Structures are given as structure tokens and as C-alpha cells.
Amino acid sequence: MPSLFEPYQLHDLTLPNRLVMGPMTRAKATPxxxxxxxxxxxxxxxxxxxxIITEGTWPERRGQGYFDIPGIATQEQQDAWASITDAVHAADGRIFLQMEHTGRVGHEVNSGGNQLCAPSNVPADFKIFTRESGLTQMTTDLHVLSTKEVWEVIDKYGKAAKRTKAAGFDGIELHGASGYLPHQFLSDTSNLRDDDFGGTPHKRTRFMIEVLKCLIDAWGDSHRIGVKISPGILYNGSVENEVEETYTALISQLNELDLAYVAFQTPESLRSLAGQDDDDIAGGEIWHRFPYEFIRENYNGTVIASGDLTKELAQNALDAGKADLFVFGRAYMSNPDLVERMQNDWPLTEVDMRRGYGGGEEGYNDYPTWQEQQAQQQQGPVG
Ligand SMILES: Cc1cc2nc3c(=O)[nH]c(=O)nc-3n(C[C@H](O)[C@H](O)[C@H](O)COP(=O)(O)O)c2cc1C
Known part of the structure; x- marks a missing residue:
């Protein structure tokens, strides 16, 4: 049985262990x-x-649902990302960019005054943070994409993919989860279209598949493109009634694309995140079929699991063959040396979620490694 701390061959990319730092929006970019x-x-x-998978990063400005989150749509952004990939590679790391277009989720105030776009005129009845007004009702004024405009959005992803590669990333993860644009196309409640991008489970998968094909073309290697999905998740107003039909159709096409991986987020896990309590979550029944089995049964390639994992749960899932790689989110916020801590059974530092989003280095870059903590304790208090 492989251990979490043994290398994994992700096609031509050798990962020294099976722990993945999950994508986490932290709102540390410029406006x-x-x-x-x-x-x-x-x-x-x-x-x-x-x-490492970066925080969600927008391929076009109107896909920026939240304030101070980074983009990969301009030369300046590309150059700034290049400094980040250089720093990670100099420290012997590997880093994928997560590409996130938030579609109907957001507010014009966050997206540079641009009207938000969506598959259909179904606003997300939800609240979102803006810098100016705090928690604010999401926009109800949506621009419904024409078929031609859908192709234009797909093209934006392709252009952003070229910048991602030029910035020195090792690959791209398409954010197809959490109620954002590709997920809005997948869902029968947010996609009411009757063109080639809606109407049946298969047609609702088309947007995601075409975006992935475009990313693969732009990169020139399907093994460097992954996708994150969240079947049946209730988040950001996402509600899906035909989960099994839609995701069966999706995954059979993902098999043909020969991707780097499929990552998934469990339906339960997002409930505990970002202070969303049950009242905030739009109605609908949570999908009860646990995606571990569903995705393993249907998908032929590398599977990344995420959501409320511990070292023990991840190792058990690996032993049972349920997934290959394991995302840690919140544990990575507060434990830069998570691999070493888990490998040596050193205790983990608890994360302070009050410093989850925005602000500076405090609560972001000042979490010590275990060795640093030990050194501090030996020195004793200063003064
Ligand atoms: C502060 C924060 C920001 C997040 N931002 C993103 C994001 O940008 N993209 C994404 O796919 N998931 C995002 N997530 C979800 C995480 O990637 C991860 O799947 C989730 O936290 C579950 O893992 P955990 O239980 O180990 O924290 C975020 C989670 C947190 C805590």
C-alpha cells in the first residue's frame, strides 16, 4: 500500500508526496x-x-466575483504571477493555477463595474462581500450570454491559459465547482438555455468540455489541465436536480480528454466553510451519494479528493483506492510545513478564520513551521 508520503507520478510531473494544497481565495491581490x-x-x-493549486483566478474581469482576487488576463498580472511561480520553483515546489470565472455570482462593484454574465436570467439569491458595503445582495442584473458570446468567453479562457503557461505555471485547474460559471451551465436550475449549451444533461456539460478543450489547445498538453467539480453541492445558490445524469455524461467525456486529474469537493464540506450556515444555503436536497465512489467508478484517471480530510482519513481513502491525491485547505492556511508535520505526527496549528480574507501578512505569512515554533519556545518570551 502506498503511503501519503510516497511520490506520485502525475503523468510527466513527479509529485514528492500525495498532499495537495487546495485552492484558497485569500483576497490579497490589488484592486x-x-x-x-x-x-x-x-x-x-x-x-x-x-x-499547490492557487486561489481562484479570473480569466476576464467580469468573472471576478470577489474583491482583491487575482486575474490572469493582463501582462501585469502575468508578470506578477511569474514572480510567484519562480519563488515556488526555487523552493522545489510545483504549482497549478486555478482558473475561476464566477459568472452570476458576485457584484458589479467587485468586477470593475462590468455587468455579470450568466447562462440564463436566473440570479443567485444570495449575499456577497463588497469592499464598499460589506455583505450585500448579489446582483440581479445579469447579462444572458448569446451563443456567440459563449464562444467568446471560452476564447477568454484560452487566452488566459496562454498567459498561465507563459507565467511559468506547471498546469491549470479549471474551477468547475462551487456554483461558478461552468457549474451554472451544468445545473438544470441555472441553465434554462435551448441552444447547444443547454436543454439536456449532455448539452449542459458542453460549456465545461469546450473550455477544457480550449485550455488543452492553448497549453498543448492535456496532462497539464485538471478540473474541479462538486456534484450536488449547495453553495453560492447552486441547486442541481439531475446530478447523476449530468455528471455521468460529464465524466464519460472527461475520460476522453485524458486530463491531468479530476478533483472534487464533497457536498458536506462547503457547509462548514466561510461562515455559511444552513439558512444561507439555497434550498434543495443535498446529494446523498458520496462522490468518492461515484467518481472512482466513472472516471479512469487521477482523482483528487477534498473536504474535511485528516491524515488518517486521507490514508484510509488511499488504502481503499478511493482517490489518489488529497487536498488540505484550512490546515494549509496555518501549517506551511503540513507535509513534515503530518509525516512526523507533529501537532497542527489551528487556523484563525477571522483572518481568512483580505488584509496583509498577518494571519497569512506568519504561521511558523514546527521547527520555528520549537526554536521560539526554547528562547522563551522576549523582555
Ligand atoms: C479561505 C478559503 C478559500 C477557498 N477558496 C477556494 C477557491 O478559490 N477555489 C476552490 O476551488 N476552493 C476554495 N476553497 C475550498 C478549498 O479548496 C477546500 O476544498 C476546502 O477548504 C475543503 O478542504 P478543508 O476541509 O481541508 O479545508 C476555499 C476554502 C477556504 C477555507
Missing amino acids: EGVPTPMMATHYAQRASAGL
Whole structure:
């Protein structure tokens, strides 16, 4: 049985272990979406992860649902990301960029005044943070994409993929989960279209598949493109009634694309995140079929699991053959040396979620490694 701490061959990329630093939005970019030097420090501190996946990063400005999150749509953003990939590679790490277009989720105030776009005129009845007004009702004024405009959005992903490669990343993860644009196309409640991008489970998968094909073309190697999905998740107003039909159709096509991996987030896990309590989550029944089995049964390639994992749960899932790689989210926020801590059974530092989003280096880059903690304790208090 392989251990979590043994290498994994992700096609031509050798991961030294099976722990993945999950994508985490932290709102540390400039208001124009340019990554900042503190982000280089943050990711480089975590370079011993088998693989780092960055926070969600927008391919076009109107796909920026949240404030101060980075983009990969301009030369300035590309150059700033290049400093980050350099820092991670200098620390012997590997890093994929997560590409996130939030579609109907967000507010014009966050997306540079651009009207948000969506598959259909179905606003997400939900609240979102803006810098100016705090927690604010999401926009109800949506631009419904025409068929031609859908292709234009797909093209934006392709252009952003070229920048991602030029910035020195090792690959791209398409964010197809959590109620954002590709997920809005998948869902029968947010996609009411009757063109080639809606109407049946198969047609609702088309947007995601075409985006993936475009990313693969732009990169020139399907083994460097992964996708994250969250079947049946209730998040950001996402509600799906035909989960099994839709995701069966999706995964059979993902098999043909010969991707780097499929990552998934368990339906339960997002409930505990970001302070969303049950009242905030749009109605609908949670999908009860646990995606571990579903995805393993249907998908032929590398599977990455995420959501409320511990070292023990991850190792058990690996032993049972349920997944190949394991995302740690919150544990990575507060433990830059998570691999070493788990490998040596050193205790983990609890994360302070009050410093989850925005702000500076405090609560971001000042979590010590275990060795640093030990050194501090031996020195004793100063003064
Ligand atoms: C602060 C924070 C920000 C997150 N941002 C993203 C994101 O940008 N993209 C994404 O796919 N998942 C995001 N997630 C979900 C994580 O990647 C991960 O799947 C989730 O936290 C479950 O793992 P955990 O239980 O180990 O924290 C975020 C989670 C947290 C805590």
C-alpha cells in the first residue's frame, strides 16, 4: 500500500508526496487583480506540498466575483504571477493555477463595474462581500450570454491559459465547482438555455468540455489541465436536480480528454466553510451519494479528493483506492510545513478564520513551521 508520503507520478510531473494544497481565495491581490509579493512568500512557504493549486483566478474581469482576487488576463498580472511561480520553483515546489470565472455570482462593484454574465436570467439569491458595503445582495442584473458570446468567453479562457503557461505555471485547474460559471451551465436550475449549451444533461456539460478543450489547445498538453467539480453541492445558490445524469455524461467525456486529474469537493464540506450556515444555503436536497465512489467508478484517471480530510482519513481513502491525491485547505492556511508535520505526527496549528480574507501578512505569512515554533519556545518570551 502506498503511503501519503510516497511520490506520485502525475503523468510527466513527479509529485514528492500525495498532499495537495487546495485552492484558497485569500483576497490579497490589488484592486486591479495583480498578485502581490506576499503571495509569493505564502506559496513558497508551502512548496513541500506534492502540488499547490492557487486561489481562484479570473480569466476576464467580469468573472471576478470577489474583491482583491487575482486575474490572469493582463501582462501585469502575468508578470506578477511569474514572480510567484519562480519563488515556488526555487523552493522545489510545483504549482497549478486555478482558473475561476464566477459568472452570476458576485457584484458589479467587485468586477470593475462590468455587468455579470450568466447562462440564463436566473440570479443567485444570495449575499456577497463588497469592499464598499460589506455583505450585500448579489446582483440581479445579469447579462444572458448569446451563443456567440459563449464562444467568446471560452476564447477568454484560452487566452488566459496562454498567459498561465507563459507565467511559468506547471498546469491549470479549471474551477468547475462551487456554483461558478461552468457549474451554472451544468445545473438544470441555472441553465434554462435551448441552444447547444443547454436543454439536456449532455448539452449542459458542453460549456465545461469546450473550455477544457480550449485550455488543452492553448497549453498543448492535456496532462497539464485538471478540473474541479462538486456534484450536488449547495453553495453560492447552486441547486442541481439531475446530478447523476449530468455528471455521468460529464465524466464519460472527461475520460476522453485524458486530463491531468479530476478533483472534487464533497457536498458536506462547503457547509462548514466561510461562515455559511444552513439558512444561507439555497434550498434543495443535498446529494446523498458520496462522490468518492461515484467518481472512482466513472472516471479512469487521477482523482483528487477534498473536504474535511485528516491524515488518517486521507490514508484510509488511499488504502481503499478511493482517490489518489488529497487536498488540505484550512490546515494549509496555518501549517506551511503540513507535509513534515503530518509525516512526523507533529501537532497542527489551528487556523484563525477571522483572518481568512483580505488584509496583509498577518494571519497569512506568519504561521511558523514546527521547527520555528520549537526554536521560539526554547528562547522563551522576549523582555
Ligand atoms: C479561505 C478559503 C478559500 C477557498 N477558496 C477556494 C477557491 O478559490 N477555489 C476552490 O476551488 N476552493 C476554495 N476553497 C475550498 C478549498 O479548496 C477546500 O476544498 C476546502 O477548504 C475543503 O478542504 P478543508 O476541509 O481541508 O479545508 C476555499 C476554502 C477556504 C477555507
